[in-house]
Amino acid sequence: MSAVKRFLDRIMLLDLFTGLGVTAKNMFKKKHTVQYPEERWEPADRFRGMFRLDEDRCIKCTLCARDCPIDIIYIDWHSEKNEVTGKKQKLLTRFDIDVQRCMFCGLCEEACPTEPKSIWLTSKSYELASYDRWSNLYVDMDDLMDWKIRPDYTDEEIR
Amino acid sequence: MSDREPPSKPPSEAPAETPTEPTASVPSAEEEAAKKAEAAAKAKAAAEAKAVAVAKKAAIEAAKPPWERDAVTPTWEEAGEDPLAVAMATKFGEAILSARSYAGDLTLEVELGSIAKVAAEFKARHGFTFLVDLCGADYPDREKRFDVVYQLHSFTSGRRIRLRVTTDEETPVPTVCEVWKAANWCEREVYDMYGVRFEGHPDMTRILLWEGFNGHPLRKDFPVEGIDTGAAIYPEYYEDEAGPITGTGTGWMQPKPPVEADEEAGE
Amino acid sequence: MSDAIRSANDTVANNTVAHDDSVFGAEEMELNFGPQHPSTHGVLRLKLKVDGERIVDCYPIIGYLHRGTEKLFELNPFFQNVPHTDRMDYVAAATNNLAYVGAVEKLIGLTVPPRASYIRVLLCELQRISSHLLWLATHAIDIGAMTPFFYCFRERELVLDLFEQYCGARLTLNCMRPGGQPFDLPHGWVDTCREFLELFPAKIDEYENLLTNNRIWKKRTIGIGVLSPEVAVEYGITGPMLRASGIDFDLRKAMPYEIYDQVDFEVPLAENGDTYDRYLVRMEEMRQATRILEQCLDQLPEGALMAKKARVLKAPKGGEVYHGIEGPKGEIGFYIVGDGKPIPHRCHVRAPSFINLQSLPELVSNHMIADLVAIIGTTDIVLGEVDR
Numbered sequence: 001m002s003a004v005k006r007f008l009d010r011i012m013l014l015d016l017f018t019g020l021g022v023t024a025k026n027m028f029k030k031k032h033t034v035q036y037p038e039e040r041w042e043p044a045d046r047f048r049g050m051f052r053l054d055e056d057r058c059i060k061c062t063l064c065a066r067d068c069p070i071d072i073i074y075i076d077w078h079s080e081k082n083e084v085t086g087k088k089q090k091l092l093t094r095f096d097i098d099v100q101r102c103m104f105c106g107l108c109e110e111a112c113p114t115e116p117k118s119i120w121l122t123s124k125s126y127e128l129a130s131y132d133r134w135s136n137l138y139v140d141m142d143d144l145m146d147w148k149i150r151p152d153y154t155d156e157e158i159r
Numbered sequence: 160m161s162d163r164e165p166p167s168k169p170p171s172e173a174p175a176e177t178p179t180e181p182t183a184s185v186p187s188a189e190e191e192a193a194k195k196a197e198a199a200a201k202a203k204a205a206a207e208a209k210a211v212a213v214a215k216k217a218a219i220e221a222a223k224p225p226w227e228r229d230a231v232t233p234t235w236e237e238a239g240e241d242p243l244a245v246a247m248a249t250k251f252g253e254a255i256l257s258a259r260s261y262a263g264d265l266t267l268e269v270e271l272g273s274i275a276k277v278a279a280e281f282k283a284r285h286g287f288t289f290l291v292d293l294c295g296a297d298y299p300d301r302e303k304r305f306d307v308v309y310q311l312h313s314f315t316s317g318r319r320i321r322l323r324v325t326t327d328e329e330t331p332v333p334t335v336c337e338v339w340k341a342a343n344w345c346e347r348e349v350y351d352m353y354g355v356r357f358e359g360h361p362d363m364t365r366i367l368l369w370e371g372f373n374g375h376p377l378r379k380d381f382p383v384e385g386i387d388t389g390a391a392i393y394p395e396y397y398e399d400e401a402g403p404i405t406g407t408g409t410g411w412m413q414p415k416p417p418v419e420a421d422e423e424a425g426e
Numbered sequence: 427m428s429d430a431i432r433s434a435n436d437t438v439a440n441n442t443v444a445h446d447d448s449v450f451g452a453e454e455m456e457l458n459f460g461p462q463h464p465s466t467h468g469v470l471r472l473k474l475k476v477d478g479e480r481i482v483d484c485y486p487i488i489g490y491l492h493r494g495t496e497k498l499f500e501l502n503p504f505f506q507n508v509p510h511t512d513r514m515d516y517v518a519a520a521t522n523n524l525a526y527v528g529a530v531e532k533l534i535g536l537t538v539p540p541r542a543s544y545i546r547v548l549l550c551e552l553q554r555i556s557s558h559l560l561w562l563a564t565h566a567i568d569i570g571a572m573t574p575f576f577y578c579f580r581e582r583e584l585v586l587d588l589f590e591q592y593c594g595a596r597l598t599l600n601c602m603r604p605g606g607q608p609f610d611l612p613h614g615w616v617d618t619c620r621e622f623l624e625l626f627p628a629k630i631d632e633y634e635n636l637l638t639n640n641r642i643w644k645k646r647t648i649g650i651g652v653l654s655p656e657v658a659v660e661y662g663i664t665g666p667m668l669r670a671s672g673i674d675f676d677l678r679k680a681m682p683y684e685i686y687d688q689v690d691f692e693v694p695l696a697e698n699g700d701t702y703d704r705y706l707v708r709m710e711e712m713r714q715a716t717r718i719l720e721q722c723l724d725q726l727p728e729g730a731l732m733a734k735k736a737r738v739l740k741a742p743k744g745g746e747v748y749h750g751i752e753g754p755k756g757e758i759g760f761y762i763v764g765d766g767k768p769i770p771h772r773c774h775v776r777a778p779s780f781i782n783l784q785s786l787p788e789l790v791s792n793h794m795i796a797d798l799v800a801i802i803g804t805t806d807i808v809l810g811e812v813d814r
Contacts, residue, residue, distance in 0.1 A: 015639045022635050023573055032580050044587070046612065048594035069506040105509035105600045110608060121594070225537035226606070226733040232535045232742050262532055262747055290662050292748065294761055294774040308761065310748050310776075314659075314673070317680055321748065341662025344784045352496070367489035367813055377497055 048106045048121040050128060053095060058118035060090040064108035072098040073108060099128070233262035241265055243285060243320065251277060266321040274324050275333040275359075278309070282338050287311040287320065290335070293345035295353045299379045303327045305355050309335070331356040352377035453477055457795075461490050465568045465799045468809025472786075472798075479794045484787045488780075491813040499773035504530045504741070505603050507773070512598040514775060515811040517560050520546075520553035520589075521753035523602040528683060529749035529760035530604040534739050541729040542606035543684045548619070548722050549592070549601055550684075550751075551715040555626070556585040557754035558708050558715075562633060565705070565803035569646050574633055581629050584622050591615055606732035616723055623716055623723075630712055638706070647701040651789040651801040654699060661785040665756025665778055667805065670707045671699035677752040689721045701804040708806075711754075740768045748776075755779055755806050775814055779807040 009015060034041045043049065065073040076094035081087070109121050220228055237259060238244055244258035244267060254273035259266050269277050281287040291310040298304055303325040311320050326332055334357040335342045346357045347366040354375040356363060365372060374381055450456070459472035466472070469490035475483040495514060499507050511526040512519040524546055531538060538546075563578035586596040591612055593601040601607070637643045653663070655671045668675055676693040678686040694710035696703035741764025750759030756778025765771035782805050789801050 010641075015641055019573075019636045019640055022632055026577070032583070044591040044594070046592070046594040046609070047590060067506060069502050069509055103509055103513075103598065104595070105598070106594060107506060107509070107600075224539070226539040226730065228537075229734065230535040230537075230739055233533075233745065234742070235744070261745055262535075264748065266746075288659050291750065291757070292759060292761060292774070292776040294776075296763055296772040296774075298771075308746075310759075310761070314675060319681075319748070339662065340660045341781055341784065344780065365489075367492040369489070376494060381497075383494075383497060383501060 043124050043126065047124055047126075048104045048109075049123050050125045051097065051104075051109070051119055051121045052123050054118050055092055055095075057114045057116065058092065058095075059114060060092060061113060063111040063113060064119050067107045067111035069105065069107060070101055070103065072101050074098075235259050235261050238265050243318075246285070247277065247280070250280060264319060264321055266323060268323050268325075271324050271326055271330065271332060274309075274322070275335055275338065277322065278335045278338045281311060281320075281322075286313040286315040288339075289314060290339035290341045290345075291319070293335075293342050293349065295349040295355060295377070297353060297377060297379050301325070305353055307332055307349060307355060326355060328354060331358040333358050334360040336360055351375070354378070450475065451477065451482075454482060459795075459798070466802060466809075467564060467807060468812075470783075470802070470807070470809055470812070474795070474798070476795065479796075481790050481793055481795060481798060484790045484798070486783060486786055488783070488809070488812050491809045493814065495814045496772075496774060499770055501769070503768040504770065507770070508603060509598065509600045511775075512600055513810060514777065514814055515753065515755065515758070515779070515808045516597060517808050518553045518557040518754045519597065519599040520549040520601060521557075521751060521758060523599065524550055524684070525749065525751045525753070525758045526760050527602045527604045528751060529747055529762045530741075531733075532747045532749050533741050533745055533762050533764055534604070536605050536733045536739070538606050538684075538733055539730045540685065540727050542731045544722050544726050545607050545611060545731075546602060547684050547686065547689070548719060548726075549589070549599070551718045551722070552585050552588060552619075554715045554754045555712050556582050556589075558712050559585070561708060561754075561803075561806050562705075565800075565806075566637065568799045568803045569643070571637065571640075571643065574636055577629070577632060577636075581626065588615065588619055588622065591618065603732070606730070608732075610731055616726070619719070620723060623719055626716055627713065630709060634709060638709075644702060646797075646800055647705060647804075648698075650701045650793065650797045651804060652698065652700045653785065653789060657785070657788060658699070661788075662781045663756070663785060665753070665782070665806075666704055666707045666711065667756070667782055669694065670696040670703040672697050677750060677757055681750075683749075683751055685722075688725065689718050691718050691721075701800055704804045740764075740766060741770065742766065750776060753778060755808065755811070756782055758811075775811075777811040777814060779805075779809075779811040780814075783807050783812055 060075070060077040062075050065071070065075050074094060074096040075092070077090045077092050079088050080091050082089045104121060106121050108119050109117055112119050239248075239258050241258065241260070243265065244255070247267065248255050248258070251273060254270045254277060256268040256270055258268075267277075289312040291312050293307070293309050296306040296308065298306065305326050305328070307324045307326065309322040309324075311322065312318070313320075324332055332355060334346060336346065336357075336359070343361070344366060346360055347362065347364065349355050350357065350360075350363060351365040351367050352375060364370065368376070373387055454475050454477050457474040457476050459466065459470075459474055461469040461471040463470075471487040471490065473485040473487065474481055493513075495510055498510055502510075508523055508526060511522040515522050530536075559578040559582045563575040563582075566572075566574040566578075589599055589601070590596050592615060593599050593609065595601075653667060653671050655668075655673050658668050658671045658673065664675070664677075672695060674693060674695055677683070678691075679693055691714045694707045694714065696707050741762075743764065743766035746761070746763040748759055748761045750757045757776065758778055759776035761772070761774040761776065762770050763772040786801070786805065789805075790798050793801065
């Protein structure tokens with residue numbers, strides 16, 4: 001049986017037709033591609049995207065800067081007397097992150113001791129591209145606090 | 160340490176048995192003896208109580224699962240009685256400088272000139288036909304600063320063993336390429352990163368860096384920022400104070416043109 | 427700057443060029459299979475000496491992706507080095523992480539809670555599936571079969587989604603720490619994983635329908651790049667390449683780590699050591715990985731995730747360990763030397779692709795250039811690991 005089957009296989013290209021059958025079956029199935037930018041793929045809850053900072057929650061412990069493996073968080077703080085309560089409090093002068101080197105590892109978020117965290121990477125934004133070379137490479141404190149989560153690329157094109 | 164001191168000591172001391180002393184009266188010899196006996200008895204009781212407390216704490220600790228206990232750091236142990244070490248020592252004598260073991264891995268320190276013979280013996284006689292890894296290390300405080308470490312594996316016994324050779328900057332190490340072909344690129348990498356040459360190697364050139372590279376990067380005196388790159392050759396792009404609070408790294412490159420020559424004095 | 431170049435030129439004079447480029451036969455030609463080539467799976471340069479279409483000699487030149495990872499390891503405390511390990515074999519980040527944290531735990535003497543161990547094995551086996559899917563996709567498309575590429579990446583998306591739900595990243599996972607796991611499995615992760623495991627064996631059958639009995643595939647891969655067991659052991663080859671030559675050595679069985687001794691699986695072996703056998707071994711490894719995953723999900727215990735005080739522990743002075751695990755490409759191991767600080771003194775990576783690539787000249791001799799592409803694909807190299 002096997003010799004006949006092998007002969008038929010070779011003449012009638014049955015193994016190649018099995019492969020073609022697989023592709024034909026897949027041709028009529030639902031496609032898995034996402035038509036970006038009309039459809040946007042939603043990342044998961046824990047997705048490590050662009051970070052954001054909340055200065056009110058931050059206690060200026062600099063643990064995030066210490067934990068960063070590539071040392072790209074730059075923190076300067078000073079003490080000022082709060083007029084309302086009369087106590088000394090820490091204020092942030094500088095909290096900059098060098099985005100061109102950031103690898104979005106999340107160690108700064110893990111190090112942050114406040115609850116909820118003062119620096120967090122789960123802003124679910126992965127669209128960090130821009131049209132000029134120097135923006136979005138080095139993000140300072142104001143940008144971090146007001147980072148626009150979903151820049152609309154489609155609107156910009158229309159404009 | 161008398162019991163009369165207040166019980167505000169750290170817990171390793173005797174547990175608080177606040178001694179109540181009789182008010183001071185003229186001590187006679189008998190009273191003194193009695194007091195001494197009393198003090199001795201109290202000290203003994205305190206020591207016993209302390210032992211009981213320590214044992215109880217150890218029992219609680221042992222009852223915890225291993226990941227909740229404090230880590231038990233492994234230590235170096237002498238492994239001279241290990242049969243493999245004994246066999247090697249009888250064959251090579253002084254070439255095997257020491258045999259120790261750490262976390263269960265036997266490590267033999269071998270003299271520089273005989274490493275190729277020792278390696279061949281391991282392969283031929285003891286079945287260590289597989290070279291797992293060959294790497295270097297730098298200990299700049301030692302006179303012979305470089306280490307070359309060989310990890311071997313035997314399929315027949317399923318055992319792993321480590322050999323170590325120490326050398327300095329000038330002395331080459333005999334190659335083990337004839338023993339295991341896997342050593343070829345590994346030795347080139349050690350040469351590339353540390354500058355340790357291997358005698359008898361068929362192709363002793365740099366492997367991971369380009370041929371004209373200046374220096375040997377994994378040495379401890381080679382800076383992380385590099386010596387022919389970055390701040391060393393473009394100082395005008397790097398601020399003096401640039402850098403994070405921990406002080407490592409070269410800072411960041413600012414999008415501004417280099418400072419004009421006449422503004423810098425003497426540049 | 428000219429000083430630097432001058433001293434660099436001096437070094438060139440001192441570096442003897444041991445590979446002799448000048449001896450060529452009358453009909454031989456030097457062909458540069460350059461660093462920028464879609465089939466080299468990265469920046470790999472091969473200097474080929476060819477006689478017509480037949481390769482006489484091959485000299486690999488690597489280092490185009492060298493980033494000095496081993497030097498960077500010496501700068502940071504142990505738990506901060508985990509993102510650096512992701513980026514070596516960037517296709518299989520979880521196994522790199524596991525090798526590193528396993529070595530650190532052995533050095534310090536930490537014990538990992540069982541739930542963390544099970545989660546680690548889950549991630550590693552998922553990573554094995556993902557790495558083999560990528561291998562199959564790129565290997566097939568190099569040889570010319572374009573369809574498996576799309577199907578493998580479609581399944582790989584499901585695996586990467588699982589990773590993303592767990593740790594937040596798809597490729598450079600940073601999902602383990604010395605001492606345990608940083609986060610727990612989110613709600614619904616186990617169910618999503620089980621759904622994936624239910625549909626995946628049918629997909630492997632689909633890839634096999636496309637390739638295994640296909641005469642074109644067989645003609646391109648049978649008898650190509652034959653690696654005999656003696657040569658494999660000489661060259662220090664590990665992983666599916668070694669097992670396809672007939673040597674039964676898998677670190678998960680020979681030196682079990684984590685909880686591999688509590689799950690039941692088989693290690694596929696083959697006899698001939700050619701490209702077709704390596705393909706069969708890797709396909710079967712994907713099936714066995716599915717089996718391990720199902721058992722892990724069934725056996726998953728509750729409990730703590732991190733060993734006690736794992737972050738503040740220092741490595742003992744002079745302590746050194748080597749710990750290797752079975753990654754999808756072979757044995758990936760770390761040799762770590764501690765010196766009393768929380769920062770390693772030396773951390774060397776035993777990269778399987780680096781060691782496996784050494785055998786390329788021997789595998790490739792007397793084959794055609796088209797077979798060279800198949801052989802590079804079957805060694806399953808990732809240049810991030812080769813160059814570190």
